[in-house]
Amino acid sequence: MACVVSIIPGDGIGPAVVSSARKVLEALSEVYGFKLSFVEALAGDAAKRDFGEPMPKDSLDKIRSSDACLKGPVGETAKDVIVFLRQKLDLYANIRPFKTLPRVSTKWRDVDFVVVRENTEDLYKCVEDVGEEYAVALMVLTKKACTRIAKVAFQIAENRRRKVTVVHKGNVLRSFELFRAAALNVAKSYPSVSVEEMLVDNAAYQLVVNPQRFDVILTTNMFGDILSDEAAGIVGSLGLAYSANIGDGFGLFEPVHGTAPDIDPSYANPLAQVMASKMMLEWLGSTKGNASMLEAANGLENAVLSLLEEGEALTPDLGGRATTEEVTRRLVDMLLKGRGTSRRPVVY
Ligand code: ATP
Numbered sequence: 509m510a511c512v513v514s515i516i517p518g519d520g521i522g523p524a525v526v527s528s529a530r531k532v533l534e535a536l537s538e539v540y541g542f543k544l545s546f547v548e549a550l551a552g553d554a555a556k557r558d559f560g561e562p563m564p565k566d567s568l569d570k571i572r573s574s575d576a577c578l579k580g581p582v583g584e585t586a587k588d589v590i591v592f593l594r595q596k597l598d599l600y601a602n603i604r605p606f607k608t609l610p611r612v613s614t615k616w617r618d619v620d621f622v623v624v625r626e627n628t629e630d631l632y633k634c635v636e637d638v639g640e641e642y643a644v645a646l647m648v649l650t651k652k653a654c655t656r657i658a659k660v661a662f663q664i665a666e667n668r669r670r671k672v673t674v675v676h677k678g679n680v681l682r683s684f685e686l687f688r689a690a691a692l693n694v695a696k697s698y699p700s701v702s703v704e705e706m707l708v709d710n711a712a713y714q715l716v717v718n719p720q721r722f723d724v725i726l727t728t729n730m731f732g733d734i735l736s737d738e739a740a741g742i743v744g745s746l747g748l749a750y751s752a753n754i755g756d757g758f759g760l761f762e763p764v765h766g767t768a769p770d771i772d773p774s775y776a777n778p779l780a781q782v783m784a785s786k787m788m789l790e791w792l793g794s795t796k797g798n799a800s801m802l803e804a805a806n807g808l809e810n811a812v813l814s815l816l817e818e819g820e821a822l823t824p825d826l827g828g829r830a831t832t833e834e835v836t837r838r839l840v841d842m843l844l845k846g847r848g849t850s851r852r853p854v855v856y
Contacts, residue, residue, distance in 0.1 A: 510543035511575040511792055516567070516589070518580030519553040520767025521776035521832075526580040528778035528836040529785040532808065533578075535840045536789070540804040547574060551589045552582035562588040571760075572597070575796070576788050579762040580781065583769070590753075590762070591634070594627045599753035599760055600653060601660040602627040602729075603787075604736045606719075610817040612744035612826060619743055621722035622668070624661040625732025626687075627753055629653050632729045649683055649728065654690035660754070661691075661726035662698040668723055670701045675711045675727035675735070687728055711735060715742060740764050747777030747825045750784040752791060759795075761788040777823040778832050779812060782839065786812075811842045 515530065517523040530546060537544050549567035556562040562585035571577050571593070582589045593599065602625040608614055635646035658674075665672045674691040678684035688705065695703040706714065708731045714721060715735065719742050727735065740749035749764035763780035786808045793801030815821060821838035822828025830838075 510545040511796065512545050512547060514547050514549045514571045514574035514577045516549050516551045516579040519583035520581060520769050521773040522580030522767060524773040524776050524832045525778040525781035528832055529578060529781040531836050532782050532839055533785050535843045536804040536808060539843055540800040542798055542800040553585050556585055563592055576792055577760040578785055578788055579760055581763060581765060581767045583767045591632055593760060594753055597755055597758050598628060599755040600628045601657055601754045602732060602751060603754065604751040604764060606739040606743045608743050609748060610813060611819050612816060614744045616719055619719045621725060622664055623725045623732055623736045623739060624657065624664060625727055626653055626657040626729050630729035647683055649686050651686060651690055654687045655694060658691040658694035658726060661724050662694055662701050665701045665724040666698060671723035672701055672703050673722055673725050674703060674705045675708050675725055675731055677708050679707055691726055712738060715739060736764055745825045748779050750780045750787060752787045759788065759791045761785060774831050775824055776832050777825050778835055783812060811839055814842055815839055
């Protein structure tokens with residue numbers, strides 16, 4: 509039976525990069541023999557313009573009845589779409605892998621870490637009171653949410669280099685004690701994983717001076733948001749950073765970047781969106797027990813590495829001159845010719 513993927517094309521460069529990811533998924537389903545069907549769910553600035561609301565009920569229904577969602581970046585209405593969906597669908601784990609990649613110019617080599625960000629609470633609950641003379645925003649943390657995100661971080665670390673860095677600001681705000689205590693409590697069930705604590709200001713510094721020291725960074729919503737844009741800069745380009753928003757029964761996959769209003773959409777780098785679809789295949793493959801999807805995810809990652817190594821079809825953010833369309837065509841061509849063959853296991 510086909511898995512149904514809801515697609516939010518988004519705004520700005522969104523439709524271009526989402527269309528690229530869809531073509532790549534179609535090629536993969538042909539090569540690896542699994543079935544996907546796609547349903548478009550319009551949301552964001554375009555939906556607000558055309559239907560009067562950024563997250564129309566019809567789109568929410570389509571997303572809810574799908575097996576997974578592939579989302580493009582959304583513009584001014586991002587809060588009404590992605591913050592809303594994370595909370596509404598309880599997509600509590602935001603998983604963002606960062607790796608240095610072939611030919612992508614950076615100051616570092618061999619960077620490979622994952623940011624695991626709590627996705628439903630903290631200041632992004634948006635409980636605010638703003639008056640003429642004051643502004644108050646409530647930071648909400650619960651033991652339940654802190655514990656379940658810590659479990660995700662330790663499970664990921666178990667399959668990697670077995671180290672979790674718990675990032676908080678407990679020296680200033682007592683509230684972080686809840687987050688810290690939940691993480692240290694979960695750590696007891698993962699004796700093979702080492703755990704360290706780090707204040708967020710030091711984490712921001714360590715990311716810049718010594719990013720290789722990190723394996724899994726576990727942190728709260730807003731700190732995770734900020735640190736992951738920093739991390740994207742460290743591995744070379746926002747055009748390569750991708751993420752998963754996972755709940756107990758549903759996953760939404762998207763690039764870390766926004767709508768890039770400053771560039772021509774036909775030259776947008778589609779690789780972050782494409783790699784978001786790789787994460788979607790991994791998640792669908794493991795939750796539905798579909799081995800072909802897992803193989804396809806591995807094949808896709810290897811094809812992206814080959815494309816970067818070859819260096820002939822790169823967008824301007826990576827120093828090339830190719831269009832989004834040309835990168836997509838090259839990638840699809842590689843997949844159809846079997847260039848995405850296995851050479852290392854999929855680990856994020
Ligand atoms: P938004 O308001 O939607 O968040 P933004 O410009 O504030 O947009 P991003 O869209 O994340 O933030 O862009 C930050 C920078 O990274 C911009 O210079 C943008 O052009 C560049 N960028 C982001 N994504 C890509 C991409 N896929 N390809 C090429 N450049 C990108």
